[in-house]
Amino acid sequence: MILVKDNRCDFCGTCVAVCPVDAIELREADISIIHDTCIDCDICIWVCPIDVLSSDEKKEEVKHD
Amino acid sequence: MTDFDVIVVGGGPAGSMAAEAAARGGAKTLLLEKDRDIGYPVRCGEGVGASGLKQFIEPDPQWIAATISRVRMRSPDNTKVDFGMKDAGYVLHRRLFDYALANRAGNAGAEIQTRAYVDGLMVEEGAVKGVKYQYMGENRELSTKIVIAADGVESRVGRMAGMRTATKLRDMDSGYQATVGNVDIDQEMIDFFIGSNWAPGGYLWIFPKGNGMANIGLGVNGKVAKDFSAHDLTHKFLNEHFPKASILTSVCGGIPIAKTLKTITKDGIMLTGDAARMVNPVTGGGIITGMVGGRIAGEVAATALQTGDLTPNGFKDYPARWQKAEGKTHDGLHRVADAIFEITDEKLNKMAHRLAKIPPDELSLMKIFTAVARQKPSILIDVTRAFAGV
Numbered sequence: 368m369i370l371v372k373d374n375r376c377d378f379c380g381t382c383v384a385v386c387p388v389d390a391i392e393l394r395e396a397d398i399s400i401i402h403d404t405c406i407d408c409d410i411c412i413w414v415c416p417i418d419v420l421s422s423d424e425k426k427e428e429v430k431h432d
Numbered sequence: 433m434t435d436f437d438v439i440v441v442g443g444g445p446a447g448s449m450a451a452e453a454a455a456r457g458g459a460k461t462l463l464l465e466k467d468r469d470i471g472y473p474v475r476c477g478e479g480v481g482a483s484g485l486k487q488f489i490e491p492d493p494q495w496i497a498a499t500i501s502r503v504r505m506r507s508p509d510n511t512k513v514d515f516g517m518k519d520a521g522y523v524l525h526r527r528l529f530d531y532a533l534a535n536r537a538g539n540a541g542a543e544i545q546t547r548a549y550v551d552g553l554m555v556e557e558g559a560v561k562g563v564k565y566q567y568m569g570e571n572r573e574l575s576t577k578i579v580i581a582a583d584g585v586e587s588r589v590g591r592m593a594g595m596r597t598a599t600k601l602r603d604m605d606s607g608y609q610a611t612v613g614n615v616d617i618d619q620e621m622i623d624f625f626i627g628s629n630w631a632p633g634g635y636l637w638i639f640p641k642g643n644g645m646a647n648i649g650l651g652v653n654g655k656v657a658k659d660f661s662a663h664d665l666t667h668k669f670l671n672e673h674f675p676k677a678s679i680l681t682s683v684c685g686g687i688p689i690a691k692t693l694k695t696i697t698k699d700g701i702m703l704t705g706d707a708a709r710m711v712n713p714v715t716g717g718g719i720i721t722g723m724v725g726g727r728i729a730g731e732v733a734a735t736a737l738q739t740g741d742l743t744p745n746g747f748k749d750y751p752a753r754w755q756k757a758e759g760k761t762h763d764g765l766h767r768v769a770d771a772i773f774e775i776t777d778e779k780l781n782k783m784a785h786r787l788a789k790i791p792p793d794e795l796s797l798m799k800i801f802t803a804v805a806r807q808k809p810s811i812l813i814d815v816t817r818a819f820a821g822v
């Protein structure tokens with residue numbers, strides 16, 4: 368599952384543009400991931416210029432080290 | 433009767449040009465912008481070529497931050513290649529520039545509404561018939577004969593119409609920029625850093641903004657963005673090169689350096705600007721090209737309303753005129769970008785050492801890119817076509 372780190376998104380839309388399944392919704396200052404549509408390909412995480420996206424798997428990895 | 437003839441989604445340069453052209457052509461036009469402000473936030477380096485700009489609007493000191501006459505390109509080992517610009521350029525205050533363009537659309541008769549987030553289309557038998565949008569928490573619907581989607585890099589409106597707009601990672605640069613003060617730079621020069629140390633697969637730019645200020649930013653190509661953060665690289669650069677800089681604004685943004693979408697029209701809808709991927713694939717510049725696309729889209733919309741053919745056939749002059757104006761060149765530049773991508777830092781340094789010996793007044797973009805083409809002769813024609821006279 369893709370997660371948005373709290374209050375750090377700049378709402379630039381780069382992730383929206385590369386999402387292959389249109390699973391990201393962005394308003395003026397509000398972003399949400401449509402989890403039912405998301406295929407966890409992670410490219411939104413890579414392309415985000417300020418690294419505010421993560422996947423919950425990564426979160427666990429972080430916990431373990 | 434529909435509520436409008438043309439509804440333009442997005443109030444950037446492409447959308448405002450489209451709305452102006454449609455309104456001038458006699459169409460009852462509405463422009464919807466999701467943000468509170470036209471022109472803000474500014475996710476842009478704000479650099480434009482002078483002749484490109486002047487075909488649309490006379491430069492106004494109110495929104496010209498700096499006038500550019502020199503270019504510097506630096507290789508990874510910081511060898512400087514300097515040359516003059518035949519066609520002077522400008523760094524804009526886009527916040528004011530975008531206002532001026534929207535204002536012009538308004539003066540031409542277009543209605544403009546901000547805080548209007550388009551979240552759906554009305555579609556009947558595959559044809560777009562209207563837009564759904566939210567205004568201050570209220571859901572609204574308006575019918576229209578044509579939608580022009582100028583919704584920028586996100587390009588979701590096209591997707592709502594069933595068009596494919598998603599961009600491949602290779603075709604997206606992950607960008608970040610700080611507008612800084614207290615930097616001692618040449619206010620008439622734009623300065624580029626090329627190579628993998630600052631901007632892998634892209635470049636870093638320093639664009640003067642007048643009064644000791646500058647836009648300093650960079651783009652990392654999507655293909656390698658997994659391993660690099662545009663934010664971190666920019667701040668590292670600022671720390672090393674301008675430790676005293678004051679950061680006045682910082683923004684991020686995606687630069688779609690793709691070829692134009694194969695399909696930019698469908699029944700009742702046209703895509704334009706970043707939404708149609710009309711950015712120059714080598715420079716990442718999309719202000720002027722978006723204006724080119726937007727104006728053509730608006731003009732063709734007005735003509736199609738007269739003929740009554742609101743299908744891709746009725747819109748066919750739009751892709752045809754775009755291809756002729758910029759699209760064909762962009763296809764070539766996309767190949768050039770691929771070739772640049774393959775050049776190693778070591779080779780870039782070598783090229784820079786050679787080019788740095790040429791006096792600035794004998795050097796041009798054409799000469800530089802011809803040196804690039806030497807690495808991959810198949811792009812020589814593309815280079816010649818794109819940079820002749822530049």
Ligand SMILES: Cc1cc2nc3c(=O)[nH]c(=O)nc-3n(C[C@H](O)[C@H](O)[C@H](O)COP(=O)(O)OP(=O)(O)OC[C@H]3O[C@@H](n4cnc5c(N)ncnc54)[C@H](O)[C@@H]3O)c2cc1C
Nearest residue numbers: 442444445446466477478479550584607685705706718719
């Ligand atoms: C970091 C960076 C640096 C750049 N530097 C340069 C440069 O120096 N020179 C240059 O020429 N180009 C540059 N570009 C590219 C340039 O900014 C864009 O190509 C240009 O803004 C495209 O214009 P546009 O009108 O197509 O889209 P935009 O200017 O992005 O406008 C789209 C508008 O649509 C609105 N919108 C989006 N979705 C909706 C919706 N659902 N409903 C209502 N409104 C919506 C947005 O809020 C936005 O205002 C840069 C880009 C970035 C990210």
